[in-house]
Amino acid sequence: MRYKVPPIPSSEITPEHVYLSRRKFMREALVLAAGSALAACAPTPNDTPNSTPGQEPTLLPDTPNDFEQITNYNNFYEFTTDKDRVAILSTAFVTSPWQVSVEGMVNKPGIYDIDAIRSQFAQEERVYRMRCVEGWSMVIPWNGFALNQLLKVVEPTSDAKYVRFTTLYDPQQMPGQKSSYFAWPYVEGLRLDEAMHDLTLMATGLYGKDLLPQNGAPLRLVVPWKYGFKSIKSIVKIELTDQMPVSLWMDAAPNEYGFYANVNPDVSHPRWSQASERRIGESGRRPTLFMNGYADEVAGLYTGMDLAKNY
Numbered sequence: 001m002r003y004k005v006p007p008i009p010s011s012e013i014t015p016e017h018v019y020l021s022r023r024k025f026m027r028e029a030l031v032l033a034a035g036s037a038l039a040a041c042a043p044t045p046n047d048t049p050n051s052t053p054g055q056e057p058t059l060l061p062d063t064p065n066d067f068e069q070i071t072n073y074n075n076f077y078e079f080t081t082d083k084d085r086v087a088i089l090s091t092a093f094v095t096s097p098w099q100v101s102v103e104g105m106v107n108k109p110g111i112y113d114i115d116a117i118r119s120q121f122a123q124e125e126r127v128y129r130m131r132c133v134e135g136w137s138m139v140i141p142w143n144g145f146a147l148n149q150l151l152k153v154v155e156p157t158s159d160a161k162y163v164r165f166t167t168l169y170d171p172q173q174m175p176g177q178k179s180s181y182f183a184w185p186y187v188e189g190l191r192l193d194e195a196m197h198d199l200t201l202m203a204t205g206l207y208g209k210d211l212l213p214q215n216g217a218p219l220r221l222v223v224p225w226k227y228g229f230k231s232i233k234s235i236v237k238i239e240l241t242d243q244m245p246v247s248l249w250m251d252a253a254p255n256e257y258g259f260y261a262n263v264n265p266d267v268s269h270p271r272w273s274q275a276s277e278r279r280i281g282e283s284g285r286r287p288t289l290f291m292n293g294y295a296d297e298v299a300g301l302y303t304g305m306d307l308a309k310n311y
């Protein structure tokens with residue numbers, strides 16, 4: 001199966017004058033995130049809108065970002081917090097050989113070589129929007145395979161409720177890990193039903209090429225309806241567990257970053273609104289879509305949950 005960003009009926013595209021006046025309003029409404037406790041995952045002034053009450057969600061065209069943009073504007077704190085320098089600082093990162101351990105509450109644990117992963121699970125292309133919690137977004141044509149394929153092979157036991165992912169820990173190669181500001185290595189987690197959802201991707205490439213280090217080579221998670229920080233890079237361990245994983249961001253700032261991190265324009269980050277976003281390559285801002293536009297597919301996972309509490 002191949003997921004595309006939905007086609008946009010022309011009736012739903014904002015007339016240009018409305019879009020332009022909204023952009024002007026947004027520009028004038030820009031505020032700086034005041035006194036941020038965390039240097040991390042704090043938006044640049046450009047990424048920080050004021051709230052935009054009463055704004056109707058509007059569908060705008062989703063054109064994939066180009067390769068240059070996707071590979072030169074990155075968040076990968078293991079190397080640097082400077083998005084423009086991740087690419088240059090990660091060129092020597094060794095991604096082959098690479099092994100991923102799948103362990104914990106599974107009947108068939110195993111250590112997988114990245115080449116075996118690539119050949120065992122049929123690779124497909126998925127064009128997904130990615131919305132960073134900081135308020136910027138891209139559209140990325142990933143190559144990879146549904147995580148559920150791998151999980152079915154290792155057979156989670158009936159006790160397994162969550163999946164915990166861990167990035168490589170190697171401060172020699174990843175100088176950012178020498179900083180004691182974060183509890184390295186980077187950890188992320190999903191509920192098992194989220195991990196089993198067909199939209200949840202293990203990416204090995206983009207634009208038909210193997211992933212570059214800056215995008216999380218050789219294997220990263222992509223969960224398109226969640227803020228980008230859930231999409232953990234350069235994974236070495238996948239662990240099935242009955243405990244809700246505590247992610248690096250939950251540990252660093254629990255009042256700002258929760259376990260679910262579903263994209264939600266109605267639930268503000270404590271320091272900025274999430275109502276709109278800056279699409280890389282565009283000027284102005286566009287409205288943020290509930291569940292990043294994937295609600296038809298995934299909202300059922302959260303039936304009966306208070307999404308403001310489970311942020």
Ligand code: MTE
Nearest residue numbers: 074075076077132167186215228229231233
């Ligand atoms: N994974 C690791 N290990 N370290 C990180 O710093 N940053 C996250 C996520 N995965 C990050 C990570 C954040 S905040 C975002 S927005 C995306 O990666 C960015 O992915 P990209 O650089 O490929 O666009």
